[in-house]
Amino acid sequence: MKRALWEGLVAGTAGVLVMTLGEKVEQRLTGRPDSHVPARVLQRLTGARERPGGRQPVPVNLAMHIGQGALLGVLRSVMAHAGLRGPWSSAKFAVVRLTNDQVLENATGVGAPPPTWPRGELVVDLLHKSVYAFATGVVADALAARSGPGPGQRHAALRPGRHSGVGPLPRKHARTR
Numbered sequence: 001m002k003r004a005l006w007e008g009l010v011a012g013t014a015g016v017l018v019m020t021l022g023e024k025v026e027q028r029l030t031g032r033p034d035s036h037v038p039a040r041v042l043q044r045l046t047g048a049r050e051r052p053g054g055r056q057p058v059p060v061n062l063a064m065h066i067g068q069g070a071l072l073g074v075l076r077s078v079m080a081h082a083g084l085r086g087p088w089s090s091a092k093f094a095v096v097r098l099t100n101d102q103v104l105e106n107a108t109g110v111g112a113p114p115p116t117w118p119r120g121e122l123v124v125d126l127l128h129k130s131v132y133a134f135a136t137g138v139v140a141d142a143l144a145a146r147s148g149p150g151p152g153q154r155h156a157a158l159r160p161g162r163h164s165g166v167g168p169l170p171r172k173h174a175r176t177r
Helices: 002-030 037-046 058-082 087-107 119-145 151-157
Strands: none
Touching (some): 037 087
């Protein structure tokens, strides 16, 4: 589990960096301003004072933006170590990433449910969070692969192909190192 923790922090941070670079390119092309939603969410979660107006302190914004991505990377690393690797798993993880944002933003009153957003903003958010999820997945999968197949992959190898009724791995083979 220690390995999944540090590998997840690395993978999540890499995913945030790729997402942020993509956001900056998109913002240059579209003229969209920086979002200060992450800072407002962190300020409300911690009880810190918010600045009036739109702009919030950049360090607070970055702390939430990077911290949230790094911490969620741990979940993607656990998925990879369990044997949930590849694009399907990254797509599932994208839903988790989007859900995490929405729970925090809506619970703090900083955001509104996505169906109420302008379509353009929704598309941009989905795109950037998907980039994060897939970049995080590539790194998490590569790091986990160094440990060999996960229990789920070993189970699938018992009877290759799409089959039901394949019993579980023996308990002694279910654990990774």
